[in-house]
Amino acid sequence: MSFSGPSFIVAIVLVCTAGWIINNWIRARHGYPLENEWGGTTSKVDVDADRKIDLLSNENATLNDKIGNLEERIAVLERIVTDKAGRLSEEIERLR
Structure with missing residues (x-):
């Protein structure tokens, strides 16, 4: 193989x-x-990203x-469960 001539450069x-391809x-x-031809990068664009x-x-x-x-519901349940004085049960009985 000869390393001279234009065929080697081609x-x-x-x-x-x-x-590169x-x-x-x-x-x-x-x-x-x-990578583009000048060494910079081009990111992949996601068309559906905004959606x-x-x-x-x-x-x-x-x-x-x-x-x-x-x-809010848990707070109400905690209030019901931790009501030691019985005030809540009295309020319920008054509402009946």
């Missing part, structure tokens, strides 16, 4: 280009940011409301 350029293909397949964030925010607000309601 072969080096082809091998480097093929390596394979590297970016593997990175894209596994979700890593891609997912909105749905999760709504679900979070709903769950926070439910937790607030449950905390």
Whole structure:
């Protein structure tokens, strides 16, 4: 094999280009940011990210409301259980 002439330079350029393409293909397949031709990175854009964030925010607000309601109910149950003086039972009897 002769290392002189333009064919060797073309072969080096082809091998480097093929390596860059394979590297970016593997990175894209596994979700890593891609490199552009100047060495910078380009992140993968998730089209549904804003929709997912909105749905999760709504679900979070709903769950926070439910937790607030449950905390209020637990406070009432604790008050009923820890009523040692019997005041609550007297109030209940008066309401009947």
